[in-house]
Amino acid sequence: MREVVGGVVINEVETEPLSDYIVDFLTSQNKECPYLDFKQIITTRKDSSFPELAKDIFAFSNYGGGWILIGWEEVKSNLYLPVGLPEEYDVDQASLQEKFNSFTDIPIEISYKEFNRDFGDLFSSSKEEVRQKINSISKRFAIIYIPPSYTELKPNKEGKYKRGDKERIVFSKEELFYRRGTQSTHPSSNENQLIKKRLEKEEYRISVLSGEPDKLDEKIHSNLFKVTKFPKYVYVGQKKDFDDVSIKVLLKQEGVFPEWMHKFKIWNSNIVTFENLINSDNVYRRLVHPETIRKEPIELWLKNEDKNRIIIEILNREIKHYAIAKGMYYFDNFNKFYYILEEDSRKEKWQSRYKKSTKTVAAKMYAEQLERFIYWHVAFSPEFIQIGKENFFLRILPTFIITDDGKNPIVGSKEGTIITRLSYSRYNSSYLNTVLFWMHQLGDGGAIHISDYLEIGSEPLTVELPVGIIYDIPSSEFRLEIEGESDELSYRKDDFD
Numbered sequence: 001m002r003e004v005v006g007g008v009v010i011n012e013v014e015t016e017p018l019s020d021y022i023v024d025f026l027t028s029q030n031k032e033c034p035y036l037d038f039k040q041i042i043t044t045r046k047d048s049s050f051p052e053l054a055k056d057i058f059a060f061s062n063y064g065g066g067w068i069l070i071g072w073e074e075v076k077s078n079l080y081l082p083v084g085l086p087e088e089y090d091v092d093q094a095s096l097q098e099k100f101n102s103f104t105d106i107p108i109e110i111s112y113k114e115f116n117r118d119f120g121d122l123f124s125s126s127k128e129e130v131r132q133k134i135n136s137i138s139k140r141f142a143i144i145y146i147p148p149s150y151t152e153l154k155p156n157k158e159g160k161y162k163r164g165d166k167e168r169i170v171f172s173k174e175e176l177f178y179r180r181g182t183q184s185t186h187p188s189s190n191e192n193q194l195i196k197k198r199l200e201k202e203e204y205r206i207s208v209l210s211g212e213p214d215k216l217d218e219k220i221h222s223n224l225f226k227v228t229k230f231p232k233y234v235y236v237g238q239k240k241d242f243d244d245v246s247i248k249v250l251l252k253q254e255g256v257f258p259e260w261m262h263k264f265k266i267w268n269s270n271i272v273t274f275e276n277l278i279n280s281d282n283v284y285r286r287l288v289h290p291e292t293i294r295k296e297p298i299e300l301w302l303k304n305e306d307k308n309r310i311i312i313e314i315l316n317r318e319i320k321h322y323a324i325a326k327g328m329y330y331f332d333n334f335n336k337f338y339y340i341l342e343e344d345s346r347k348e349k350w351q352s353r354y355k356k357s358t359k360t361v362a363a364k365m366y367a368e369q370l371e372r373f374i375y376w377h378v379a380f381s382p383e384f385i386q387i388g389k390e391n392f393f394l395r396i397l398p399t400f401i402i403t404d405d406g407k408n409p410i411v412g413s414k415e416g417t418i419i420t421r422l423s424y425s426r427y428n429s430s431y432l433n434t435v436l437f438w439m440h441q442l443g444d445g446g447a448i449h450i451s452d453y454l455e456i457g458s459e460p461l462t463v464e465l466p467v468g469i470i471y472d473i474p475s476s477e478f479r480l481e482i483e484g485e486s487d488e489l490s491y492r493k494d495d496f497d
Contacts, residue, residue: 017067017145018113026067026143027117031078032182034063038072038080044091044099051159051170054103059177059184060146061108061153064198066179071141075133078182082119084138091142105156111145125368151199152176222461223435224385227315227392228447229455234296234311235277236270237288247287254283258324265314272310274318274453302389315384315454319394322450323382323442331379331409336399337438338362338379341406350440352433359437362406374410377401380438394448394456398434435460 015021032038037060042053053068060066072080093112101107116139123134159170171177178187178195187195242250251259264273264284270292271277275284277293285293301307324330328337338361339346345363349356362377381397404410439458442448448456 017065017147018111018143022067023115023143026069027082027119027141030080032080034179034181035060035066037066037068037182038074039068039070040073040083041085041089042068042070042091042096044095047161049161049163050099051103051161054100054155054159055170055177056184057100057110057144057146058104058153058155058171059179061149062177062187062195063148063179065148066146068144068146069141070143071137073133075130081123081130081133082117082141083133083136085114085140085142086137089140089142096144103155103157103159104153106149106151106153108147108149108153111147112142114140114142116140122368125366125371148198152195219462219464221432222463223396223398223432224393224461225396225439225448225459226457226461227384227394227454228457229453230390230392231274231298231453233274233276234272234298234301235275236272236294236296237277237285237290238292239266239269239271239288240286242287250286251283254286256283258321261317261321261324261330263314263318263321265310265317267310272314274314275451308386312384312386315392316382318450318454319382319384319448322448326442328441329407331401333409333411335381335383336379336401336409337382338377338401341375341377341403343406348437348441350437351445352436352440364406367402375403375406377403378434378437380434393461396435396438398431398438432460 026036029036037056039053042050044050056068060068069080071082071085073083075081091112093110096112097107097110100110118139119134120131123131154174154176155171157173159172160167161170162168176187177184178191180187180191247262248259263275264271264287266272271284271288273284276282277285277288278295279285298311301311320330323337327339329340330337339348341362341364346361347358348361349358351357359378362375364373364375366372367374377400379399379401381399383395383397384392385395386392401409402411439448439460443456443458445458447458448454450456
């Protein structure tokens with residue numbers, strides 16, 4: 001039997017598969033997904049329904065690994081509450097391992113542990129009938145970790161048991177299973193290809209950790225997007241005697257929106273911009289004395305440390321001005337952009353790398369910490385960074401915003417814990433997906449074009465490295481989550497209304 005090698009990675013934290021960190025993360029969920037299943041009870045006794053559990057174990061292992069939480073009762077379709085295990089429940093690591101091994105010639109090392117947990121505080125504001133369910137049997141729970149297989153894992157015999165007077169055949173010998181959504185089912189042709197790709201990576205991961213690696217290129221995606229067209233010139237002109245209010249009024253009269261987010265920098269009583277101030281039709285020309293306008297090659301500015309910083313600042317002003325004009329709301333205190341909300345939820349259509357998708361960008365939720373309803377919004381923070389002298393990239397940092405009314409942000413220590421919890425429920429693959437979503441929204445599915453002087457490519461910077469990457473559960477989650485993204489939050493009060 002091959003033992004589990006290495007840990008798992010969740011939210012960029014590497015840890016053991018059944019560590020407290022993992023248990024905390026998984027027990028904050030209340031719905032099944034490709035890497036998580038709930039059971040009220042399991043048994044390993046003879047002639048029991050254990051083949052049903054074995055089928056799930058086969059599917060999880062072929063998928064890339066997963067967990068099963070035991071002691072949860074399904075109260076609605078795919079909505080589970082922690083009720084606890086009965087006193088007579090009697091399963092241990094050895095009996096579970098031995099029972100599953102009887103169904104396969106290629107045994108895997110299943111991990112199992114029990115833990116005690118009081119979930120009362122998590123549901124303190126739920127309805128009475130919900131609160132009565134929580135820990136109604138006990139505070140005792142169990143969790144199983146199924147590691148990824150290193151070859152296709154199939155049963156070596158028929159799995160069957162009796163349900164009443166009828167015999168139920170759960171699986172046949174050599175039948176292949178895979179996790180699709182919340183189901184353990186037969187893999188499609190595309191999923192078979194995913195299994196093969198995962199097995200190649202799994203063998204390589206083990207070879208790396210054992211000190212005998214084979215070469216395999218890993219493509220690493222970043223949240224950096226290259227500036228493919230850069231301004232050739234900087235335009236400088238002495239500012240007229242306008243205060244900030246006068247500038248906003250003038251720009252608004254000229255049809256500039258947003259007039260309050262300037263595309264220029266005021267420096268040494270001059271206006272510095274990428275806008276062509278020499279052009280008599282340019283509205284920004286009205287802000288300067290025409291006879292003072294200078295057109296300077298941007299290369300000269302990049303060679304000067306202070307002027308280089310001004311260039312980056314103007315680039316950041318350009319993307320802010322552009323994003324607001326695209327209909328995004330801006331929270332200046334934390335440099336975050338988001339969509340405002342007028343109803344209980346808001347969704348935006350976009351084209352992912354695999355198909356047309358719909359993403360929930362804002363929704364109403366009950367915040368236990370604040371004891372009231374609030375609104376969460378997916379958000380992003382943009383920033384231009386410079387690598388070397390001439391390489392510029394737009395960096396997209398996904399984040400969240402919490403609002404009172406779907407528009408105006410609220411901040412504070414309690415609100416911060418809500419954002420932490422929202423972030424806690426997202427896998428790294430979803431992080432990349434959110435980065436791509438925001439780039440799609442900014443560029444309408446293509447490159448970002450700002451005036452005729454600035455362009456940002458729509459593909460993230462990637463690099464292929466011939467090195468081993470420590471296993472990130474689940475290994476195929478990257479592709480699958482992008483194809484069928486779930487934006488559901490855990491333990492929302494209205495889930496149980």
